[in-house]
Amino acid sequence: xxxxxxxNNVAPMPAxxxxxxxxxKMSLTFQTADGPVYALSDVDxxxxxGDFVSFIGPSGCGKTTLLRVIAxxxxxTAGDILINGVSPRQAREDRAYGYVxxxxxxxxxxxxxxxxxLPLEIMEISKEERVKRAHxxxxxxxxxxxxxKFPWQLSGGMQQRASIARALxxxxxxxxxxxxxxxxxxxxxxxLNEQLLKLWARTNKxxxxxxxxIPEAVFLSSKIVVMSPRPGRIxxxxxxxxxxxxxxxxxxxxxxxxxxxxxREGLRAGHSYDD
Amino acid sequence: MTTDAATLPAARTGPGLWTRMMKGQTGPVCVxxxxxxxxxxxxxxxxxxxxxxxxxxxxxxxxxxxQLVEATLNQDRPVLPAPHQVAAEMYKTIFATKITSKRSLxxxxxxxxxxxxxxxxxxxxxxxxxxxxxxxxxxLEKSLMPWVISSQTIPILAIAPMIIVVLGAIGLKGLVPxxxxxxxLCFFPVTIGMVKGLRSPDHxxxxxxxxxxxxxxxxxxxxxxxxxxxxxxxxxxxAIAISLVGAIVGExxxxxxxxxxxxxxxxxxxxxxxxxxxxxxTAAFVAAMMVVVVGLFxxxxxxxxxxxx
Numbered sequence: 001x002x003x004x005x006x007x008n009n010v011a012p013m014p015a016x017x018x019x020x021x022x023x024x025k026m027s028l029t030f031q032t033a034d035g036p037v038y039a040l041s042d043v044d045x046x047x048x049x050g051d052f053v054s055f056i057g058p059s060g061c062g063k064t065t066l067l068r069v070i071a072x073x074x075x076x077t078a079g080d081i082l083i084n085g086v087s088p089r090q091a092r093e094d095r096a097y098g099y100v101x102x103x104x105x106x107x108x109x110x111x112x113x114x115x116x117x118l119p120l121e122i123m124e125i126s127k128e129e130r131v132k133r134a135h136x137x138x139x140x141x142x143x144x145x146x147x148x149k150f151p152w153q154l155s156g157g158m159q160q161r162a163s164i165a166r167a168l169x170x171x172x173x174x175x176x177x178x179x180x181x182x183x184x185x186x187x188x189x190x191x192l193n194e195q196l197l198k199l200w201a202r203t204n205k206x207x208x209x210x211x212x213x214i215p216e217a218v219f220l221s222s223k224i225v226v227m228s229p230r231p232g233r234i235x236x237x238x239x240x241x242x243x244x245x246x247x248x249x250x251x252x253x254x255x256x257x258x259x260x261x262x263x264r265e266g267l268r269a270g271h272s273y274d275d
Numbered sequence: 276m277t278t279d280a281a282t283l284p285a286a287r288t289g290p291g292l293w294t295r296m297m298k299g300q301t302g303p304v305c306v307x308x309x310x311x312x313x314x315x316x317x318x319x320x321x322x323x324x325x326x327x328x329x330x331x332x333x334x335x336x337x338x339x340x341x342q343l344v345e346a347t348l349n350q351d352r353p354v355l356p357a358p359h360q361v362a363a364e365m366y367k368t369i370f371a372t373k374i375t376s377k378r379s380l381x382x383x384x385x386x387x388x389x390x391x392x393x394x395x396x397x398x399x400x401x402x403x404x405x406x407x408x409x410x411x412x413x414x415l416e417k418s419l420m421p422w423v424i425s426s427q428t429i430p431i432l433a434i435a436p437m438i439i440v441v442l443g444a445i446g447l448k449g450l451v452p453x454x455x456x457x458x459x460l461c462f463f464p465v466t467i468g469m470v471k472g473l474r475s476p477d478h479x480x481x482x483x484x485x486x487x488x489x490x491x492x493x494x495x496x497x498x499x500x501x502x503x504x505x506x507x508x509x510x511x512x513x514a515i516a517i518s519l520v521g522a523i524v525g526e527x528x529x530x531x532x533x534x535x536x537x538x539x540x541x542x543x544x545x546x547x548x549x550x551x552x553x554x555x556x557t558a559a560f561v562a563a564m565m566v567v568v569v570g571l572f573x574x575x576x577x578x579x580x581x582x583x584x
Contacts, residue, residue, distance in 0.1 A: 072485075099483070101482070107497075
């Protein structure tokens, strides 16, 4: 593919197999009735296999849009994007990622099990295999025993866990999560953060995670991408090296506070606190 | 209903019959019904009185008030028949006549019902197909939707005779032309409801299907179709009731030989008001029953879809 050749020429990557997401000089402009809106401008980003990358920034900074570009739910207007070495569209058609939305988006007429097997049905996987995989995925999010329940019988946190199980069910290596815990209370969110971290450590998936909570970003990530609005751009990328089996206790440590401070500084530098 | 008794074990008696009846639907419905009958009887007395007085005058006959009232409620061809006359007529023509006889209301009801159901079936299918086309093909939305709406601005009474005549000319008589008129009326609510229903999934749900690289048909069957069920049933309830209206209207212009419409027409030709009212009430009852059946079907389907009880 010529596109890949071009990208490799411009920026030679170490062993391209380990690069999951490679974005070069990407921009996205929405044409609206009030004129163009520069949602993303000149974004460069590399996500390696096994990374847990958080996107943090105020609303309007394009963090969700960036995730949607990776998922091929939006198309970039300029720049090069490769997911697993192919175009986002190809990656979507390969079912290369699982996507978790801000809301659980469970289908109310399907039981939890049948919600989790929905992607497998679309991928035309046999029924036996579907049930087995749903069982495994629900176990990963500690929802085993709730297979036959309907979404309305579950709490908000459990519904969001079910939607994570649905994204895990077809075992894509890349997990894209768009503020999945944004609508949940602090205590539930802490618990789910810990669970998500365990899941990440166990499955060794690559996770891209959008949030607007600094503690959440610092706690979860191996790499924090700080973004700023108007136009949406990346202003800092912070690598952390907390142990994979960390617990919520690390939030009291100086290292944690130091990283959180740097994130906050980055947000301030991007004039995120102006208005 | 028994919570009162349960929470107050010391109470000697539960709530009375009246309280219990008024808590549910039974009580209010009965009160309404009794009220209606009272108004109906009073109306019958006053509307039939002038005719009765004429008759007394011509016969130079003396009368008392009680004789007058009794007579107004038992005329052969009253302006407004009393409920018991209609009930007697309905009993006679529904239960006391062989159902194969042309005098049997069951026979006429079946004639109308069969074309109602045929028209309803075709109309529902057509309505759904149109909605599926409109939702999936932009050209169809722009070209078809205005026609769908303007089709309903033409008075059915004007177009029904033409349908009957045109279809009659190509040799279609009886059941099918009447069913066509039902179809013409009942596809409309189905189309409108289903367009709305098939578009009811959230953006987020549609995005979800996109992340799975689901085809249009997969999205249709897994997401759009189930989402549209509540809309479908709401439309079907309207559709089946007006489908019956369509069948009855379809029986009028031909001076049809059979059917509830024919009974209405014959009744008005010969001043048989009791017969008209009997056919009218039967039609209303049949329409209500069909709506109830659709409602039961809806309940079953939604229960199977796990909708909260």
